């Protein structure tokens with residue numbers, strides 16, 4: 001039998017091959033200009049990304065983690081404050097809250113969407129709560145109407161963790177414009193990924209945008225004419241600028257993102273139709289009015305570990321996002337949570353499995369993934 005090639009979870013080399021001439025030319029322009037720090041590509045990308053998210057401002061920063069930290073800091077959230085979020089996410093969501101001196105307060109997820117359950121938020125609010133931080137996990141927007149309503153009723157900020165959801169839509173609006181401020185990651189494997197670390201903060205609030213722009217660059221304020229004073233520091237800031245080379249790459253890739261998102265949605269649709277008959281498998285849902293961008297295609301099953309092993313044996317790489325919820329991680333032990341506190345989160349951690357999905361995944365390989373999943377369940 002002819003040995004089949006391995007199907008990875010994501011294939012960044014395939015994507016680079018498709019856009020190599022454009023990326024190489026963009027890099028060449030930066031290299032020849034030698035404008036490596038705060039070069040023109042940064043502001044150009046920021047404008048394009050703000051337009052893409054349908055917001056007034058996008059501020060490029062060094063990573064998604066920096067975006068979260070600077071957004072919280074820019075809102076004045078710090079010591080003694082609480083921020084309500086989820087434990088079913090990448091650790092950076094809660095790390096950023098800790099790093100500004102605030103306390104993450106974890107609430108459970110809605111098991112059908114894997115995002116913050118708005119019904120549980122109100123009982124987690126205390127006099128110290130300053131913000132709600134939903135995560136648009138796997139590329140599906142959180143239930144933003146209910147979250148925004150609660151936030152408005154209690155005078156709280158809403159900070160979107162949009163690291164996995166570039167271009168996702170919620171009731172006709174784009175992720176990044178659904179709260180007070182949103183935080184994006186351009187980690188290489190993201191739907192819009194740089195070739196290194198990068199991120200952005202988006203907002204419609206001009207003062208917040210200025211503060212975040214200053215915080216990322218050692219507290220230097222940008223004046224109305226766009227100039228920075230080199231040795232005047234208004235705030236105690238950070239070295240968390242968006243690298244110009246990364247901005248140039250992101251500019252190129254942003255132009256392709258709508259097509260890539262269509263391709264992801266098409267693959268998701270094919271998986272959904274083909275796997276619908278598997279009763280032991282729960283497929284990702286997309287509630288009415290939501291348009292996910294399928295950063296990950298996540299199924300769940302009580303047989304997760306056996307299915308994962310079977311797929312590995314058949315040359316198909318899968319992922320688990322995420323196997324240990326944040327409230328049970330040693331890093332957050334000081335918060336005092338225990339097993340059983342967030343039952344839906346804990347069950348998801350035991351059962352979720354991410355299947356390969358990326359725009360360049362061929363129809364043949366999608367079919368191979370489907371065949372292997374079906375054959376696993378047929379043999380049970």
Ligand SMILES: Cc1ncc(COP(=O)(O)O)c(C=O)c1O
Pocket residue numbers: 063064065066089090092093135161163164184185186187197198199
């Ligand atoms: C949900 C979520 N939040 C935050 C981050 C942090 O982004 P970065 O890795 O760019 O710092 C990531 C990405 O890894 C993420 O998936």
